[in-house]
Amino acid sequence: MFAFVLSRLLQAVPVMLVVALISFAMFAYVGDPVSIMLGQDFTEAQRDALVRDLGLDQPFFVQFARFVGNAIQGEFGLSYRLSRPVAELIAERAPATLELASCAAAIALFVGVPMGVFTGLYRQSWLSRFFLTFSLIGVSLPTFLIGILLILIFSVWLGWLPSFGRGDTVQIGSWSTGFLTGSGLKALVLPAITLGLFQLTLIMRLVRAEMLEVLRTDYIKFARARGLADRSVNFGHALKNTLVPVITIAGLQFGSIIAFAIVTETVFQWPGMGLLFIQSVGAADIPVMAAYLLLIALVFVTINLVVDLLYYAVDPRLRADRGASARGT
Amino acid sequence: MKRAWMRAGALAALLLGAAVDGAAARTVRWAASGDPNTLDPHSQNVGTVTMVLQQIYEGLVTRNPDLSPAPGLATSWSQEEPTRWRFNLRQGVRFHGGEPFTAEDVVFSVARAQQPTSNFGIFVDTIDRAVAVDERTVDIITKVPDPILPNKIISVYMMSKPWSEANNVARPQNTRAREETHTVRNTNGTGPFRLAAREPDVRTVMARNDAWWGWQQQQQGEGPRGNVTEIVYRPVASDATRIAALLSGEVDFVLDPPLQDLNRLRSASGTKVLEGPEVRSLYIVFDTFRDELLYSDVKGRNPFKDLRVRQALYHAIDIQAIHRTTMRGQSVVTGTLFPEQVNGYVREEDVRLPYDQARARALLAEAGYPNGFSVTLDCSNNRYINDEQICQAITAMWARVGVRTSLKAQPIAPFFAQIQRDDTSVYMLGWGVPTLDALYSFQSLLASRGSAPGDGIWNYGRYSNARMDELIARMKTETGPARQAAVREALKLYREDVPQIPLHHQMIPWAMRSNFTIPHAANNQPYFRWAVMN
Numbered sequence: 017m018f019a020f021v022l023s024r025l026l027q028a029v030p031v032m033l034v035v036a037l038i039s040f041a042m043f044a045y046v047g048d049p050v051s052i053m054l055g056q057d058f059t060e061a062q063r064d065a066l067v068r069d070l071g072l073d074q075p076f077f078v079q080f081a082r083f084v085g086n087a088i089q090g091e092f093g094l095s096y097r098l099s100r101p102v103a104e105l106i107a108e109r110a111p112a113t114l115e116l117a118s119c120a121a122a123i124a125l126f127v128g129v130p131m132g133v134f135t136g137l138y139r140q141s142w143l144s145r146f147f148l149t150f151s152l153i154g155v156s157l158p159t160f161l162i163g164i165l166l167i168l169i170f171s172v173w174l175g176w177l178p179s180f181g182r183g184d185t186v187q188i189g190s191w192s193t194g195f196l197t198g199s200g201l202k203a204l205v206l207p208a209i210t211l212g213l214f215q216l217t218l219i220m221r222l223v224r225a226e227m228l229e230v231l232r233t234d235y236i237k238f239a240r241a242r243g244l245a246d247r248s249v250n251f252g253h254a255l256k257n258t259l260v261p262v263i264t265i266a267g268l269q270f271g272s273i274i275a276f277a278i279v280t281e282t283v284f285q286w287p288g289m290g291l292l293f294i295q296s297v298g299a300a301d302i303p304v305m306a307a308y309l310l311l312i313a314l315v316f317v318t319i320n321l322v323v324d325l326l327y328y329a330v331d332p333r334l335r336a337d338r339g340a341s342a343r344g345t
Numbered sequence: 346m347k348r349a350w351m352r353a354g355a356l357a358a359l360l361l362g363a364a365v366d367g368a369a370a371r372t373v374r375w376a377a378s379g380d381p382n383t384l385d386p387h388s389q390n391v392g393t394v395t396m397v398l399q400q401i402y403e404g405l406v407t408r409n410p411d412l413s414p415a416p417g418l419a420t421s422w423s424q425e426e427p428t429r430w431r432f433n434l435r436q437g438v439r440f441h442g443g444e445p446f447t448a449e450d451v452v453f454s455v456a457r458a459q460q461p462t463s464n465f466g467i468f469v470d471t472i473d474r475a476v477a478v479d480e481r482t483v484d485i486i487t488k489v490p491d492p493i494l495p496n497k498i499i500s501v502y503m504m505s506k507p508w509s510e511a512n513n514v515a516r517p518q519n520t521r522a523r524e525e526t527h528t529v530r531n532t533n534g535t536g537p538f539r540l541a542a543r544e545p546d547v548r549t550v551m552a553r554n555d556a557w558w559g560w561q562q563q564q565q566g567e568g569p570r571g572n573v574t575e576i577v578y579r580p581v582a583s584d585a586t587r588i589a590a591l592l593s594g595e596v597d598f599v600l601d602p603p604l605q606d607l608n609r610l611r612s613a614s615g616t617k618v619l620e621g622p623e624v625r626s627l628y629i630v631f632d633t634f635r636d637e638l639l640y641s642d643v644k645g646r647n648p649f650k651d652l653r654v655r656q657a658l659y660h661a662i663d664i665q666a667i668h669r670t671t672m673r674g675q676s677v678v679t680g681t682l683f684p685e686q687v688n689g690y691v692r693e694e695d696v697r698l699p700y701d702q703a704r705a706r707a708l709l710a711e712a713g714y715p716n717g718f719s720v721t722l723d724c725s726n727n728r729y730i731n732d733e734q735i736c737q738a739i740t741a742m743w744a745r746v747g748v749r750t751s752l753k754a755q756p757i758a759p760f761f762a763q764i765q766r767d768d769t770s771v772y773m774l775g776w777g778v779p780t781l782d783a784l785y786s787f788q789s790l791l792a793s794r795g796s797a798p799g800d801g802i803w804n805y806g807r808y809s810n811a812r813m814d815e816l817i818a819r820m821k822t823e824t825g826p827a828r829q830a831a832v833r834e835a836l837k838l839y840r841e842d843v844p845q846i847p848l849h850h851q852m853i854p855w856a857m858r859s860n861f862t863i864p865h866a867a868n869n870q871p872y873f874r875w876a877v878m879n
Binding site: 062065094097098099100101104164167168171172175178179180181182282283284285287291292294295298299300 | 380382383461518525526529544545546547579580581582583585586587589590592593594595727756757758759762
C-alpha cells in the first residue's frame with residue numbers, strides 16, 4: 017500500500033514539472049508585461065530598469081529554475097497587475113471557486129442520478145424522452161450561452177435572481193462564504209446551474225446506460241424471481257452496482273469543474289480563481305497565470321491519486337491480484 | 346456637453362427640496378469592464394485607475410463639467426515669471442483622515458509624482474521643484490517656461506505628507522518591492538468621496554465626504570448640484586452580463602456599454618443612453634523610417650517613404666462606410682490629429698483627403714506600384730471600440746486599390762509589446778489627450794524619437810521631420826498667439842505630409858437607468874460630484 021502511494025507520488029513530480037515548463041514557456045509569448053505596467057508615458061531608461069528588476073533579461077532556464085525554486089516554497093512573487101502577493105490573491109479567490117464548484121457538483125449528482133435512474137427504468141415514458149432531449153441541450157450548448165440565457169430569463173425578464181457577482185459574503189477566518197446570506201445564496205443559483213449542467217447531463221446518461229446494463233444481468237432477474245419489491249431491486253441491487261463508475265467519473269469531473277469554471281466565472285463576474293486567471297491573461301500577468309496553472313495541475317494530480325486509492329479500497333480484485341502476484345514471486 | 350450639465354443642473358434644481366443635505370441615502374451602483382490595478386495616485390496613468398481616484402483625490406487645479414480648468418485645492422494661480430507659477434491654496438481643507446492640507450503637502454506630492462517609479466512623469470516633466478512660499482502659497486519652478494502647467498497639474502493629485510510618511514509610501518508603489526504597499530488598497534484624499542471599502546476586482550465603495558469644500562459651493566448655486574451619497578463600483582467584464590445587470594436594475598450606470606446594445610438600451614423602458622465625443626482619436630501609422638519594410642513584398646525600398654503612397658492609402662479609405670457600418674454612427678470622422686476639445690484645434694485643418702479609389706490607383710501607379718504591393722497591418726482587438734472590425738474594413742478597402750493587406754489583430758498585451766519594438770510596417774493606434782492640449786499629441790506621436798525626454802515615445806513609425814520638431818519645440822516654450830501659430834502650422838504640416846492617416850474620434854456612449862443623471866465628459870470620466878439620483 018505504501019509503495020503504491022509512493023510510486024504514484026513519484027509519478028506526479030514529473031507531471032508537475034512538465035506543466036510548469038509548458039506554462040512557463042507559453043508565457044514567453046503572451047505579451048510583454050512591461051509595456052502594460054508602464055502605461056502610456058515612460059522613458060527608455062525606466063523601461064530597461066523595470067526589465068532588469070523583473071529578471072526578464074535573464075536566460076530562459078535561469079528564469080525557469082528560479083520560478084520552480086520559488087514555487088516549491090509556495091512563493092509566486094507579486095502580481096504584475098495588482099502589485100499584491102500571488103499566493104494571497106489565489107487564497108482570497110479560492111473560496112468563491114470552491115463553493116461554486118461544490119454546488120455545481122452537488123446539483124449534478126443529486127439531480128443527475130435520479131434522472132438517470134428514472135430514464136433507465138421507464139425508457140418509454142414521455143418524461144424520459146423529455147429528459148434525454150434536455151440532456152442533449154446540456155451537452156451541446158456552450159456554457160457561456162447557457163449562462164447568458166439564464167441571465168436573460170431569470171434576471172432580466174423575471175427579475176428573480178442577480179445576474180452577476182457573489183452577493184454579500186461572510187468572512188470566517190480566511191474563508192469568505194456566500195452560504196450564510198440570502199443574497200449570497202441567490203447569487204449562487206444561476207452560476208451553479210450553468211457550471212453543473214454539463215456534468216449533470218453526463219452523469220444522467222452514464223447512470224442510465226449503467227442501469228440498462230445492470231437490469232439485464234442474471235442477479236437482477238433472480239432478485240425479481242425471488243419476488244423482491246421493485247424498489248428494493250431497483251435501488252438496493254441495481255443502483256448500488258452502477259454507482260462505482262459514477263463515483264469515479266464524478267470525482268474526476270470535479271477537477272474539471274474547478275478548472276473550467278473560468279467561462280462561468282467570466283459570464284457571471286464570479287470573483288473566483290478562474291476570473292482572476294482571465295483578468296491576468298488580459299494583462300500578461302505571468303506570476304498569477306503560472307501559479308493558477310500549477311494549482312490546477314495539482315488539483316488534477318491529487319484527484320487522480322485519490323481516485324486510484326479509492327479503486328484500491330473499493331475493488332477487492334485489485335488487492336487480490338497484487339497479493340497473488342506477490343506470493344507468486 | 347454644455348446642454349448635458351445644464352440638464353443635470355435643472356434636474357438638480359427641481360429636486361432641491363427633496364434631495365439636499367444628504368438627508369436620504371442615494372447610492373449609485375456603477376459598473377464598467379475593468380477594475381483599477383492600484384489606488385496609488387501617482388503610480389498608474391490609466392483610465393480605470395483615474396475613474397475611481399478622481400472621486401477621492403484632487404489636484405491644485407480641477408475641471409469644470411466642460412473640462413476647462415477650475416480652481417481645486419488652489420483658489421487662483423498666475424505665471425509670475427516665465428519659469429515660476431504661483432498657486433494660492435484653499436484654506437481650511439482637511440484630508441479624509443483628518444490631516445489639514447498644507448503647502449508642505451503640495452511640495453511633497455509634486456516631488457512624489459516626479460519619482461522614477463511614477464507613471465505621471467509627462468505631467469511634471471518641465472517642473473524643477475515646488476517651493477512653499479508660506480502656509481497658503483506655493484511656487485512651482487519650471488526648467489523652461491511652461492504655458493500649460495495648470496492644465497498638466499490637474500492630473501497630479503495631492504496626498505498628505507504625514508500620512509504618506511507614516512505609512513511608508515513616500516514614493517509611488519514600486520514593482521521592485523516584493524511586498525504590497527499601503528497605497529495599493531488605501532487612500533487619503535481631500536475629494537468629494539472617501540474610500541469606504543475596497544475588494545480588488547469585486548467591489549469598491551465610496552461614501553460622500555460631507556466636509557468637501559465643493560458641496561458648499563454647490564449649495565451656493567455654483568455649477569450643477571449633485572446628491573449622490575454613496576458610489577458602489579463593481580467591475581463586470583462580460584459585455585452581455587453588464588447590460589443585463591443594467592436592464593434588470595442591478596446597476597444604475599454603465600460606463601462602457603457595447604455599441605450593438607445601444608438601440609436596445611435607448612428603447613427599453615427604464616434605461617437611457619447619454620452620448621458624446623471622446624478625446625481619443627484613431628490613426629493608421631506608417632513605418633516611414635526603414636529602408637525596407639519588415640512585412641511587405643517590396644524589396645530594397647520602403648513604399649511608405651513616398652508621400653504618394655501614403656496619400657493613395659488615405660484616398661482608398663471610405664471613412665463614411667466605417668462610420669456608418671462598423672461604428673454604427675458612433676464616431677466623429679476627422680482629418681486632423683485631435684478633436685476640438687483639445688486646446689490648439691484648428692477647424693480649417695480638419696479636412697480629409699477625399700475617398701477616391703481612382704485617385705488612389707493613379708497615385709500608386711505614379712509612385713511605381715501599378716500592381717500594388719503586399720503589407721501586414723497590425724491592430725489591437727480589445728483596446729478601442731470595434732478596433733478589429735475597423736482594421737478588417739481597411740484591409741478590404743486597401744485590397745480594392747491593389748494593396749494586398751493581411752491583418753494581424755491581437756490583444757493589447759502582445760500588440761503593444763510588438764509595436765514598441767518597432768516591429769511593424771503599418772499599425773492602428775488610438776490616442777487620448779489627458780492634458781487636453783495639442784503638445785501632448787505632437788510630442789508623443791510626431792516628434793523625432795529621443796531628441797528630448799518624452800519626445801516621440803509613441804512614434805513607432807519613427808516619423809521624423811525637422812520642421813515638425815522645430816514647431817514642437819516652439820509649442821513647449823511659447824505662449825499666446827505665437828504658440829497657436831506653431832500649432833496651426835504643425836497641423837497643416839500633418840495634413841500635407843500624411844505621417845499618419847487619421848480615422849475618427851471615438852464617441853463614448855454611457856448607459857444608465859432613467860432616474861440617474863450625470864454630465865457626460867469627453868475624457869470618459871464620470872464626475873459623481875455632479876450626479877443626481879432620484
